[in-house]
Amino acid sequence: MDYRGLGLKVGLEIHQRLKTHKLFCGCPSHLREDEPHQWVKRKLGVSYSELGAIDPAARFESIRARDFFYGVYHDTTCEVEIDEAPPVPLNREALEISLQIAEMFNMEVVDEVHVMRKIVVDGSNTTGFQRTALVALGGDFSAISTKWGDVRIATLCLEEESAYIVESKPSYAKYRLDRLGIPLVEIATYPDIWHPDQAKEAALKIGRMLRATDRVLRGIGTIRQDINVSIEEGARQEIKGVQELDLIPKIIEREVQRQLNLLKIRDAMRGRGLGEGDFNQSVRDVTHLLVESKSKLVRKALSSGKKALAVRLPGMKGLLGVELQPNRRFGTELSDYAKVFGGVKGILHGDELPGYGISEEKVSAVREELDCQGDDNFVIVLADPDSGKLALQAVLDRVKQALKGVPNETRRALPDGNTSFLRPMPGSARMYPETDILPVITRPYLEVVRSVRVKTPEQVIGELVEGYGLTEELAWELFDSEKDRLFIRAYLENKGLPSRFFASVLTGLMKSLKREGFDVDRISDKHLLDIATLLAKGELAKEAVEEVLKGIAQGKYKDVLQYLREARISDQELERVVDEAINRLEAKIKEKGERAFSAVMGEVMKVVRGKVDGAKVSKLVRRKIKEKLEEVS
Amino acid sequence: MLHYRGRAKRVLESLGIQDYDRIRVRRGRLTYEGILIPRPEILDDDHIILKLDNGYNVGISLNGAEIELVKRSSIIKEERAELGRFDPRKPKVPLIVTGGTITSRVEYSTGAVKSYERPEELLDKVPELADIAYVEYVPLFAEFSENLTKDHWTRIAEEVYKMLKGGAEGVIIAHGTDTMHYTAAALSFMLRNLDKPVILVGSQRSIDRPSSDAVLNLIASAKMAAEGEIADVMIVMHGSPSDEFAYAIRGTRARKMHTSRRDAFQPVNEPPLALVSRNSIKVINPRYRRRVKGESHVFLDAKMDDKVALLYVWPGMPAELLSDVADRFNGFVLAGTGLGHTPKWIIPKIKEIVGMGKPVVIASQCLFGRVDLKVYETGRRLLEAGAIPADDMLPEVALVKLMYVLGHTKDMDEVSKMMRANLSFEIGSRISLRDFPPCWGVCNGL
Structure with missing residues (x-):
């Protein structure tokens, strides 16, 4: 695709958690999985006049007047996270780390x-605002170079992580407080990126520099990318929560595709002579037309007291079925709006009906009730009347926006590279000073930071290559998969570790297991360190490593020792297997002599692969072949 | 206007720059552009604060900075939605504003905190109020509560009296939280024959924050003032860290027991009067004055002598301290240890002061429980010396009550009699086993 011609502009916002305690209290940056000890219920009040026409995102949250529940852990969270005490002064270590990072990026x-205080009223902060500070600014002098050209770093902010969302319903949301307040840096680039692959390269390079400091947190969720994407004639989208770098180009490609398709829909609507006024439609109750429907979906909804509400979309026939991204149609976008604003489960529209067990006859009845003519379309929701009306109003509003083209939105990255609507893009952030925290003069901290030498990613790789006998490629793979620390530890603790082999286990093998669908989250650092120890001692065969890891991922083994107990073959057993193979291949051995080795070896390994050291097997096979040959001669 | 001092002031003035002007600053490799924000006095005079277009404030050193004026400040009018209206058919409940953060809002263009000017502005944040009461806005003064004196209490009492006589169904007083319980005690003694609710309310998180506790506190206060049966002076604030319900706590029994929590106010030696949620009032404690319908028969008795001191006893407290201050005050409250004790060498001084015709009242720094001077030798000797036990009164309440009593009589017998009489439910006859909130085990189900 001609991205230059399309005017593609991409900017990145990279959020990286720092390796230190929380930003505004002394609590550890400790994530929890267990049930909180106590739940506190809160409301957030933002005055309506403040919201006015200025901040649609905030208004839309407040319209919902939700309850927010916050899960408190008495041992790792304190009064500060639950907003019962003022923040303590800014964590100086976090400030130092952020200054160090700013220096790295020049x-x-x-x-x-x-x-x-940046107002955030989705409940993800107990205070109703996120505390954030601008620490450094960039320009031409702070650019990352990529194959496609420079990407300038614009700003570096030090801010607090939000609370972890556990559950979200239109009427309430539940958050846990373990994550709230963990310090993170937000690094934003200028929208200098014009090619999808360039975005990935820039993100990779920024991530590598952050990791090279060794003062950032690692692992799932500790770094995430938001991507701002726009094309000429389209509109800027903020795509949230991309955790995998490999997905970045695909997300951008698909976003471009989506915007181009929305522009096609706009042109089609204009071509059909449609205008905003066509979509001032009233919502009708069509429950009575669907009561006897055979559709399970409909019957289940109606029997639980819900209503079927519908609205006419004049001239829209065929357009709701238009695919915007693979498997996401314009109808899906409308459905997102209905879900977000009305809290309904989804919509049914004319381009997919008859279907879902709703017959042609019922469709005709609905069309007739709504006065649908020729190429008119319609949307149905199954919901309680209040939610249903909000949902359909949101659908009508979204269709009106389609006439103009692409609306500005905040969207969520989906695992397949598509995106879904999250909320309208907020207006300019409402920020005011955090009066509970005194400003900090940076100079003394900067002097400390400048006195410490920080390695570049290239230096880190150089050390891995020289010190541990790795190839450069393997070293980068270790570093990028955040396994370099683990590798070094295994190497230092286990003399005689086959280092390249072990490095390839940590990188290539783990990656391929994940690709094959194994639950690699079950494989802990402890498992991998045990493997290193046993490999070094010669108690575990290299060939066995894959099987051990697969077994752990499947829950078959709880640790490596269990595998050794259960799966290892005894010397006697091995001898029996070799003898059997030799007997089976007797003719071949007689014919080829010692050159039959590989055939026999292959036969034996079929049975014992991974359960015994290959070298040991080959020794035994050679001896047995020799014996056999002596025996027959 | 220019809120800068020293060096920064000289530099900015020489360029003709004022607060909120748009300026450009070149320093190092950067050129900043933004609005000049006033600098708080406690900060140095070597930096200026700029609000950049991305909303962030940054401090820029004047060293090597080249500053130029871009544009004069233009008043950025914040778009404001149309405000709601109060319904005059609802119960009339004036809101007397004395200070505190409950009626302030943030101007986002500058970050400045402004005070509300009209009652309708409250509806912007707390629209629910319109369904409960017809709120009139009575700005009396704007003072942090730590700066209040007896004279402020009197002015509030006079205003409440005026409002009740003028047909109010109840009165709400917006007040800083630090000394709210002192004011509450003072009003409890000054407003005699009270027959309508008088509510003090504040916020532990200022109302400009989305998470402010003021919203629920105001709703609960309005509910108590407009509909409640209880015609006492009360503090109505959060009952837990959740935005679920508030407690109405008697003015003579309330104490701020935490520096920052929403539920900082706790009743001492009795349960809260009522639990108030957005939709209901549940009475917990049956000891209260009842609301009387129609015209109020309250009368004001605000005579007070504020020459009263409250001293905190500590181990090793020198007796001379008392002699040093004896002349300057007409009465003393000692917050004693345990059941109400002082070091033995203090006792002769107390006797001396009593002999001068100045009452000495003994309360307990335990706060919970009753002063009892009959159990130990020290207590008995304090009684012999003429000290007056405060019974189960809080030290702060004993202080305010002694001011009130001395405003009425200097006769020692009369003072003693009044101090030990229950004037406004400040003294109780029984304390139940459950009336002890700091009991850690109970809170934690142990």
Whole structure:
């Protein structure tokens, strides 16, 4: 695709958690999986006038007047996270780390850091605002170079992580407080990126520099990318929560595709002479037309007291079925709006009906009730009347926007590279000073930071290659998969570890197991370290490693020792297997002599692969062949 | 206007720059552009604060900075939605504003905190109020509560009296939280024959924050004032860290027991009067004055002598301390240890002061439980010396009550009699086993 011609502009926002305690209290940056000890219920009040026409995102949240529940852990969260006490002064270590990062990117650090409150009313912060501070600014002097050209770093902010969302319903949301307050840096680039692959390369390079400091957290969720994408004639989209770098180009390609298709829909609507006024439609109750429907979906909804509400979409026939991204149609976008604004489960529309067990006859009845003519379309929701009306109103509003083209939205990245609607893009952030925190003059901290030498990613790789006998490629793979620390530890703790082999286990093998669908989350660092120990001692065969890991991923073994107990073949057993193979291949051995080795070996390994050291097998096979030959001669 | 001092002031003035002007600053490799924000006094005079277009404030050192004016400040009018209206058919409940953060809002263009000017502005944040009461807005003064004196209490009492006589169904007083319980005690003694609710309310998180506790506190206060049966002076604030319900706590029994929590106010030596949620009032404690329909028969008795001191006893407290201050005050409250004790060498001084015709009242720094001077030798000797036990009164309440009593009589017998009489439910006859909130085990199900 001609991305230059399309005017593709992409900017990145990279969020990286820092390796230190929380930003505004002394609690550890400790994530929890267990049930919180106590739940606190809160409301968030933002005054309506403040929201006015200025901040649609905030208004839309407040319209829902939701309850927010916050899960408290008495041992690892305190009064600060639950907003029962003012914040303590900014975590100095976090400030130091962020200054160090700013220096790495050759940014200009501000003289005095001021903590701000950025209003966030989705409940993800107990205070109703996120505390954030601009630490450094960039320009031409702070660019990342890529194959497609430079990408300038614009800003570096130090901010607090939000609370972890456990459950979200239109009427309430539940959050856990373990994550709230963990320090993170947000690094934003200028929209200098014009090619999807360039975005990945820039993100990769930024991520590598962050990791090279060794003062950032690692692992799932500790770094995430937001991507801002726009094309000429389209509109800027903020795509949230991309955790895998490999997905970045695909997400951008698909977003371009989506915007181009939305522009086609716009042109089609204009071509059909449609205008905004056509979509001031009233919502009708069509429950009575569907009561006897054979559709399970409909019957289940109606029997639980819900209503069927419908609205006419004049001139829209065929357009709701238009595919925007693979398997996402314009109808899916409308459905997103209905879900988000009305809290309904989804919509049914004319381009997919008859279907879902709803007959032609019922469809005709609905069309007739709504006065649908020729190429008119319609949308049905099954919901309680209040939610249903909100949902259909949101659908009508979204169709009106389609006449203009692409609306500005905040979207969520989906695992397949598509995106779904999350909320309208907020207006300019409402920020005001955090009066509970005094500004910090950066100079003394900057002096400390400058006195410490920080390695570049290239230096880290150089050390891996020289110190541990790795190839450069393997070293980068280790570093990029965040396994370099683990590797070094295994190497130092286990003399005689086959280092390249073990490095390839940590990188290539783990990756391929994941690709094959194994649950690699079950494989812990402890498992991998045990493997290193046993490999070094010669108690585990290289060939066995794959089987051990698969077994652990499947829950078959709880640890490596269990595998050794259950799966290892005894010397006697091995001898029996070799003898059997030799007997089976007797003719071949007689014919080829010692050159039959590989055939016999192949036969034996079929049975014992991974259960015994290959070298040991080959020794035994050679001896047995020799014996056999002596025996027959 | 220019809120800068020293060096920064000189530099900015020489360029003719004022607060909120748009300026450009070149420093190092960067050129900043933004709005000049006033600098708080406690910060140095070597930096200026700029609000950049991305909303962030940054401090820029004046060293090597080249500053130029881009544009004069233009008042950025914040778009405001149309405000709601109060319904005059609802019960009339004036809101007397004395300070605190409950009626302030943030101007986002500058970050400045402004005070509300009209009652309708409250509806912007707390639209629910319109369904409960017809709120009139009475700005009396704007003072942090730590700066209040007896004279402020009197002015509030006079205003409440005026409002009740003028047909109010109840009165709400917006007040800073630090000394809210002192004001509550003072009003409890000054407003005699009270027959309508008088509510003090504040917020532990200022109302400009989305998570402010003021919303629920105001709704609960309005509900108690407009509909409640209880015609006492009360503090109505959060009952837990959740935004679920508030407690109405008697003015003579309330104490701020936490520096920052929403549920900082706790009743001492009795349960809360009522639990108030958005939709209901549940009475917990049956000891209260009842609301009387129609015209109020309250009368004001605000005579007070504020020459009263409250001293905290500590181990090793020197007796001379008392002699040093004896002349300057007409009465003393000592927050004693345990059942109400002081070091033995203090006792002769107490006797001396009592002999001068100045009452000495003994309360307990335990706060919970009753002063009892009959159990130990020290207590008995304090009684002999003429000290007056405060019974189960809080030290702060004993202080305010002694001011009130001394405003009425200097006769020692009369003072003693009044101090030990129950004037406004400040003294109780029984304390139930459950009336002890800091009991850790109970809270944690142990």
